[in-house]
Amino acid sequence: MPADANGASRSLDELVAGERAVIASLECPPVIARRLMELGLIPGTAIELVRRAPLGDPIEIAVRGVHLWLRSSEARRIDVTPA
Amino acid sequence: MRRIAILGNPNAGKSTLFNALTGLRQKVGNYPGVTVEKKTGLCDLPSGRRAEVVDLPGSYSLQPASPDEMIVRDVLLGLQDDTPPPDLIVFVVDATNLDRHLYLALQVIELGRPLVLVLNMMDAAAAQGLGIDVAALQRRLGVPVLGISAAKGEGLDALRAVMDRDVEPSTRHFREWPTHLQRVIDRLEQRLPRRAALPERARRDLAVALLLDHGEDDVLARRVSRDALEDAHMLSRRLDEFSPGWRGGDVAGRYEMIAALVAEAVSSPVGPRGDTRSEKIDRVLTHRIYGPVIFILLMGAVFQSVFAWAQPLMNLIDWAVGDAGRLIGHALPAGALRSLVVDGIIAGVGTTLTFVPQIAILFLFLSVLEDSGYMARAAFIMDRVMSRVGLSGRSFIPLLSSFACAIPGIMATRSIDNRRDRFTTIMIAPFMSCSARLPVYALLIGAFIPNRWVGFLTLPGITLFSMYFLGIVAAIVVAWALKRTVLKGGMPLYVMELPPYRRPAWRSVLTTVRERSLLFMQKAGTVILAISVVLWFLASYPKGGEAVRALEAQRTQAMAAGDSAQVAALDLRVAGANLQESFAGRAGRLIEPAIRPLGFDWRIGIGLITSLAAREVMVSTMATVFNIGNAGKDVQPLRRSLREAVDARTGQRAYTPLTGVSLMVFYVLACQCMSTLAVVRRETNSWRWPIFMLVMMNAMAWLASFAVYQGGRALGFGA
Numbered sequence: 001m002p003a004d005a006n007g008a009s010r011s012l013d014e015l016v017a018g019e020r021a022v023i024a025s026l027e028c029p030p031v032i033a034r035r036l037m038e039l040g041l042i043p044g045t046a047i048e049l050v051r052r053a054p055l056g057d058p059i060e061i062a063v064r065g066v067h068l069w070l071r072s073s074e075a076r077r078i079d080v081t082p083a
Numbered sequence: 084m085r086r087i088a089i090l091g092n093p094n095a096g097k098s099t100l101f102n103a104l105t106g107l108r109q110k111v112g113n114y115p116g117v118t119v120e121k122k123t124g125l126c127d128l129p130s131g132r133r134a135e136v137v138d139l140p141g142s143y144s145l146q147p148a149s150p151d152e153m154i155v156r157d158v159l160l161g162l163q164d165d166t167p168p169p170d171l172i173v174f175v176v177d178a179t180n181l182d183r184h185l186y187l188a189l190q191v192i193e194l195g196r197p198l199v200l201v202l203n204m205m206d207a208a209a210a211q212g213l214g215i216d217v218a219a220l221q222r223r224l225g226v227p228v229l230g231i232s233a234a235k236g237e238g239l240d241a242l243r244a245v246m247d248r249d250v251e252p253s254t255r256h257f258r259e260w261p262t263h264l265q266r267v268i269d270r271l272e273q274r275l276p277r278r279a280a281l282p283e284r285a286r287r288d289l290a291v292a293l294l295l296d297h298g299e300d301d302v303l304a305r306r307v308s309r310d311a312l313e314d315a316h317m318l319s320r321r322l323d324e325f326s327p328g329w330r331g332g333d334v335a336g337r338y339e340m341i342a343a344l345v346a347e348a349v350s351s352p353v354g355p356r357g358d359t360r361s362e363k364i365d366r367v368l369t370h371r372i373y374g375p376v377i378f379i380l381l382m383g384a385v386f387q388s389v390f391a392w393a394q395p396l397m398n399l400i401d402w403a404v405g406d407a408g409r410l411i412g413h414a415l416p417a418g419a420l421r422s423l424v425v426d427g428i429i430a431g432v433g434t435t436l437t438f439v440p441q442i443a444i445l446f447l448f449l450s451v452l453e454d455s456g457y458m459a460r461a462a463f464i465m466d467r468v469m470s471r472v473g474l475s476g477r478s479f480i481p482l483l484s485s486f487a488c489a490i491p492g493i494m495a496t497r498s499i500d501n502r503r504d505r506f507t508t509i510m511i512a513p514f515m516s517c518s519a520r521l522p523v524y525a526l527l528i529g530a531f532i533p534n535r536w537v538g539f540l541t542l543p544g545i546t547l548f549s550m551y552f553l554g555i556v557a558a559i560v561v562a563w564a565l566k567r568t569v570l571k572g573g574m575p576l577y578v579m580e581l582p583p584y585r586r587p588a589w590r591s592v593l594t595t596v597r598e599r600s601l602l603f604m605q606k607a608g609t610v611i612l613a614i615s616v617v618l619w620f621l622a623s624y625p626k627g628g629e630a631v632r633a634l635e636a637q638r639t640q641a642m643a644a645g646d647s648a649q650v651a652a653l654d655l656r657v658a659g660a661n662l663q664e665s666f667a668g669r670a671g672r673l674i675e676p677a678i679r680p681l682g683f684d685w686r687i688g689i690g691l692i693t694s695l696a697a698r699e700v701m702v703s704t705m706a707t708v709f710n711i712g713n714a715g716k717d718v719q720p721l722r723r724s725l726r727e728a729v730d731a732r733t734g735q736r737a738y739t740p741l742t743g744v745s746l747m748v749f750y751v752l753a754c755q756c757m758s759t760l761a762v763v764r765r766e767t768n769s770w771r772w773p774i775f776m777l778v779m780m781n782a783m784a785w786l787a788s789f790a791v792y793q794g795g796r797a798l799g800f801g802a
Contacts, residue, residue: 030328033330033331034334035143035576036578037334038146040182040186040338042334042338051365053369053463053464054371056467057466057467064183066183067582070576070577070578071577074578
């Protein structure tokens with residue numbers, strides 16, 4: 001897992017609503033990683049966790065001007081560093 | 084005729100453009116062998132020529148992640164036999180969101196086929212203050228670029244003019260595979276067979292597709308030699324091992340190129356970008372508390388409308404079909420032909436037509452919700468709940484609709500992009516207690532369940548609720564089992580775009596409503612009509628045995644004596660005797676040994692058989708069997724007959740309250756509706772699934788009723 005300057009490594013799922021970060025790496029199976037990249041989730045891209053669904057899962061994210069939702073199980077495999 | 088394909092990301096406004104170009108001259112079918120819908124239409128071009136326009140499914144990438152995207156790739160690469168590559172691609176992008184939508188556009192432009200790039204929703208872009216330099220895009224991409232607003236009909240004439248022209252394909256290449264990957268692709272390309280069926284141009288793209296394939300691409304496998312396929316899989320395994328991350332090799336490069344292009348061609352206003360109006364709406368509609376509340380209210384409104392608003396229309400159709408039957412009946416001589424036309428054909432047409440109001444009303448709401456952008460939010464809110472049974476938020480609305488009627492519910496599963504989830508949803512939809520079961524529940528509860536208070540609830544109320552609940556439990560169990568057996572596998576990625584909220588285009592909404600209703604009448608209606616005629620035959624033949632002739636002799640006497648009350652009573656007995664001696668009646672006796680352990684006798688058996696036409700037919704069949712006839716809508720006499728019915732062999736009561744419960748459980752679980760089977764056949768594009776549904780549901784129904792009846796008797800509830 002990559003670590004940021006403070007030594008803390010976080011997954012996309014650990015952001016709080018409204019928090020921004022930068023995608024560090026996608027730790028998912030290659031086929032899924034490619035699809036996520038094609039949807040704009042490329043390492044180095046700024047990303048925001050907009051909100052969680054009313055039941056806590058899935059999460060809404062904003063990336064490259066687009067809003068998407070994905071499940072926490074997927075978001076846990078996306079590593080981020082502070083913006 | 085010119086062949087033109089409309090292509091683009093989901094939410095680019097493709098379908099709105101397709102509807103605006105082709106109007107009502109559309110045809111909907113299936114691509115062969117798959118459940119992906121093929122929509123084509125005709126469009127007049129300025130020169131007087133006509134174009135055949137095909138609306139390809141919305142896609143994010145040429146490397147497919149769903150059957151829909153696979154079709155798009157196959158059509159564009161020339162691998163789809165029934166749909167040759169188009170003469171011109173009309174590529175639609177959302178002008179307010181070029182960063183994202185240009186990704187697939189670049190992939191498709193690189194294919195080197197004639198293409199025009201259409202920037203849709205230019206009005207929304209202008210409203211957001213975006214300045215788009217069309218000439219710069221045209222220069223950099225090497226294809227004609229046009230700004231339009233499909234919803235408002237702006238720019239369509241210019242588009243039709245381009246569609247009429249011969250457009251030079253772009254020669255640009257934006258692909259930036261790293262050198263070592265490029266070498267692998269070259270090598271694979273050399274191995275591909277030089278067959279006429281494989282267009283020269285598509286060879287390189289096919290090599291890339293093969294390399295990225297993850298084993299589910301059967302079309303690809305059929306198109307290349309076994310050697311080439313094994314080669315490709317071997318190469319990609321090696322790459323996975325030595326160069327992890329290679330699959331994303333070209334993606335980042337393309338996005339960089341798009342960012343540069345957008346920076347050059349689009350000037351955005353200072354300040355925060357994006358659609359802040361949608362963000363404000365979402366703060367309410369997906370709010371932790373208001374979100375679910377509004378969702379439940381909205382769903383309640385949709386459900387209530389399908390359930391209640393459709394009823395007057397359905398009554399009207401019933402009444403009109405009945406009148407038409409009488410009118411045509413009078414014109415025909417009494418006898419077999421009249422009976423066939425009135426009770427077989429017209430009744431079958433009537434059955435088909437009575438579903439249309441529910442379908443039309445449901446799709447009116449669904450397409451407004453879809454086009455406005457709310458559907459993605461509904462899936463967002465419900466995903467957690469549905470994920471418990473292995474489905475996603477997308478399955479919720481089709482299942483909810485099935486409480487009104489499984490037919491529009493199953494038709495609504497089209498919006499589920501994951502094939503396994505879609506089939507699972509189709510298979511469990513008929514477990515939701517539909518409105519046709521309600522008359523059966525009402526009859527049996529009224530006949531057998533005492534109207535007693537239990538706490539603050541009544542026993543009939545609790546019984547009715549239990550029946551709905553049982554259906555839901557059965558659906559959960561079946562979904563769980565299917566997702567672990569026949570429909571398991573795949574690597575599902577649940578990710579969905581939340582598009583900006585938009586005002587739905589009414590024309591597009593009404594086109595959808597019309598298309599779904601027509602499709603049902605054409606595709607499912609023919610099967611329903613055929614089965615209806617078969618059922619009519621079974622319930623009408625063979626005619627008149629001895630018992631019937633004796634009754635008819637009595638009737639003639641009563642007629643001569645002028646005793647009209649006696650004539651009416653004998654009419655009912657003739658009808659009852661006729662039904663009992665028909666094939667359906669005999670089948671009722673034939674299946675009696677099989678249903679005896681459930682507490683049912685041959686009379687209920689007849690009801691079960693005629694229920695195939697529609698479950699509520701059970702009520703009128705039982706009325707005929709018990710010589711009561713359809714005297715108005717009052718079911719009280721029938722309830723009494725059921726309570727007082729005597730078993731001829733034992734001389735005791737034929738049915739107990741336990742029989743009633745067992746029968747209701749049977750109706751919850753059994754697959755008795757031929758219309759559902761017809762629609763499952765159409766939506767899964769095979770007979771396998773409807774047959775599986777029929778066998779599975781009826782086996783479950785038998786087992787559950789057996790458990791209820793025998794268990795209940797063992798516990799002493801049999802009296």
